[in-house]
Structures are given as C-alpha cells and as structure tokens.
Amino acid sequence: MVGPGTRVSIEPGRPDFTCPQCLAGRYNLCPRMEFYATPPIDGALAEYVVVHEAFAHPVPDSLDDDRAALLEPLSVGVWAARKGRVGPGSRVLVNGAGPIGLVATQVAAAAGAAQVVVADVNPYRLEVAARLGATATVDVSQSSLDGLDPDLLLECSGHPEATRGAIEALAPAGRAVLVGSGSADLALSLGSLQRREIELTATFRYANTWPTAIGLAASGRIDLDALVTGHYGLADTEAALTAPARDETAIKSVIRPGE
Ligand SMILES: [Zn+2]
Structure with missing residues (x-):
C-alpha cells in the first residue's frame, strides 16, 4: 500500500489494464498505452x-533517489535479459555500451552468464563496462567480433551496421534481442539467419520488471551510481538531455525537480 510520504519509483506509463495484451500480462504492448x-x-x-x-513501487531506504530513478533503465536491461533467457553459463554479447548496454551487462552478469563481452567504439x-562486470570488451573501430561465438546478443547500439555485424557474430542457434531503438531499416541476410537457425526477437519497454530491478539494485549486484555522470535542476533539463552529445564521458543525467 502506497501512502503519503512513501518513496516510490514509478513506471512511466498508463496502460488500459483491460485489453487482451494487458490481461495477458504484456501491458507494454497495450495499444492504448x-x-x-x-x-x-x-x-x-x-x-x-x-x-x-500499481505503477508506484515503494523503494527501500538502501536505494537513494538517484538509484530509484535509474530503476527505469535497469528495467529495460532486466526485460532484455528475460527475453534473451540469460542464465548460468550464457555467452552474451552486449552491443553498445550506452546506459542500456551498461545495465544489460550487469543484469547478464548477475544472471550467471559465463561470458559478457561488450562492444562499442x-x-x-x-x-566503464569492464568495471561493471564485462568479462571482455571490444572496440569495434579497432577489432572484429570474430571468434567470440556468443549464444546471445543483447543489441543496445541502435546502429544498423553495428547491429548487422553483431547478429552475424552469433554462434549457430544463437538468439538476438533487439533492445536499441529500432527506428532504422536493416537489411539482413535471411540465408545467414536460416543456416544458423538464429532466433531474432525484440523488446519494447518492459513489463513486470520493477520488483526484479528493485531486488537486484538493493542486493548490491547492480551498480547504478556508476551510470550517473551529472545532476541537474528542472530548469537545466535541456543541458541534462544533451550532455552525452557534448561529452563522450557523459552516460546518464539525473534531473532533480526540487533543485
Ligand atoms: Zn491494454
């Protein structure tokens, strides 16, 4: 029960709660969201x-306001790992080391993946990825993904060419989860997918992830503070949102409306 004074982390949406997708638990796919x-x-x-x-989740005192706010991007990582069925021994390639790639890396490691390779330029x-649990990193402007043979790709770059290269790097019977923005068209060799029996799926937001995200963050197995590279007041929202475009060491900005 949420009462006055309760610190909560919010899921930022309003599904209708009554359509077939909502009733099946997939409220992220609600057409009236x-x-x-x-x-x-x-x-x-x-x-x-x-x-x-139902979308105002109480957070324990061990999670400060920054961490409570970052449960939203963490949820994207939790959902991606769930879609990818990451488990003990998984060999994971995380393509893209932005905020989502960095939480996906940590969730995969926490889920018991044997290998979590992170690729970026x-x-x-x-x-940062190496500090947060990546077992190896690849600068794809310098070297290729050959020989990694991951059985799961968590695609978090949103970059069409990088996405294609990462899908090609999958081992036979591998699974690709498209997490990054899927707005661009992408030409894929269906023959290459078919010969290797690649599973291709995608994520859209998340559903039923907050309890897992809160548990992971509270357990200390996920470092959310490492993602925060700047604090801003509400009046400086534009600077907060454009920080990564101005500074390549900027990862995630936190806006505090009260300041
Ligand atoms: Zn619905």
Missing part, C-alpha cells in the same frame, strides 16, 4: 505527475 514522453503524452519532467498506484564507455 499512454507513455510519458511518447507523443502526444508529455514527459514526466515535472514536479507532479499522475501514476496508477567509445573507449571510455568500454572502460
């Missing part, structure tokens, strides 16, 4: 927003 910051719905960068009680982000 109103999701913050998805036009025409305004974002949640405001002092007050309205959320359904940003040396700083690869360093």
Whole structure:
C-alpha cells in the first residue's frame, strides 16, 4: 500500500489494464498505452505527475533517489535479459555500451552468464563496462567480433551496421534481442539467419520488471551510481538531455525537480 510520504519509483506509463495484451500480462504492448514522453503524452519532467498506484513501487531506504530513478533503465536491461533467457553459463554479447548496454551487462552478469563481452567504439564507455562486470570488451573501430561465438546478443547500439555485424557474430542457434531503438531499416541476410537457425526477437519497454530491478539494485549486484555522470535542476533539463552529445564521458543525467 502506497501512502503519503512513501518513496516510490514509478513506471512511466498508463496502460488500459483491460485489453487482451494487458490481461495477458504484456501491458507494454497495450495499444492504448499512454507513455510519458511518447507523443502526444508529455514527459514526466515535472514536479507532479499522475501514476496508477500499481505503477508506484515503494523503494527501500538502501536505494537513494538517484538509484530509484535509474530503476527505469535497469528495467529495460532486466526485460532484455528475460527475453534473451540469460542464465548460468550464457555467452552474451552486449552491443553498445550506452546506459542500456551498461545495465544489460550487469543484469547478464548477475544472471550467471559465463561470458559478457561488450562492444562499442567509445573507449571510455568500454572502460566503464569492464568495471561493471564485462568479462571482455571490444572496440569495434579497432577489432572484429570474430571468434567470440556468443549464444546471445543483447543489441543496445541502435546502429544498423553495428547491429548487422553483431547478429552475424552469433554462434549457430544463437538468439538476438533487439533492445536499441529500432527506428532504422536493416537489411539482413535471411540465408545467414536460416543456416544458423538464429532466433531474432525484440523488446519494447518492459513489463513486470520493477520488483526484479528493485531486488537486484538493493542486493548490491547492480551498480547504478556508476551510470550517473551529472545532476541537474528542472530548469537545466535541456543541458541534462544533451550532455552525452557534448561529452563522450557523459552516460546518464539525473534531473532533480526540487533543485
Ligand atoms: Zn491494454
């Protein structure tokens, strides 16, 4: 029960709770979802927003406000790992070391993956990935993904050419989960997918991930603080959102509306 004064982390959307997708537990696929910051719905960068009680998850005191806010990107990583069925011994390739790639890396490691290789072209982000549990990193501007033979790809780059290369790097019978923005067209060799019996799937937001994300973060197995590279007040929202474009060491900005 959420009462006045309870610290909560919110799921930033309002599904209708009644359609077949919602009733099946896949409320992320609800056709009537109103999701913050998805036009025409305004974002949640405001002092007050309205959320359904079920989407206001109480957080333990061990999770400060930064970490509570970062349960949202962590949820993207949890959902990707679930879709990819990461488990003990998995050989995972995380393509893209942005905020989502970095949480996916940590979730895969926490789920028992034997190998979590992170690929990017940003040396700083690869360093962070190594600190956060990557077993190896690959700067794809310098070297190839040959020989890794991952059985799971968590594609977090959103870059069409990089996505194609990472799918080609999968071992036979491998699975690719498209997590990054899927707005671009991507030409894939269906013969190559077929010969290797590659499974290709995608994620859209998340469903039922907050309890898992809270548990992982509270257990200390996920380091969310490492992602925070700047704090901003509500008036400096634009600077917060554009920080990664200006500074290649910027990962995630936290906006504190009260400051
Ligand atoms: Zn629905």
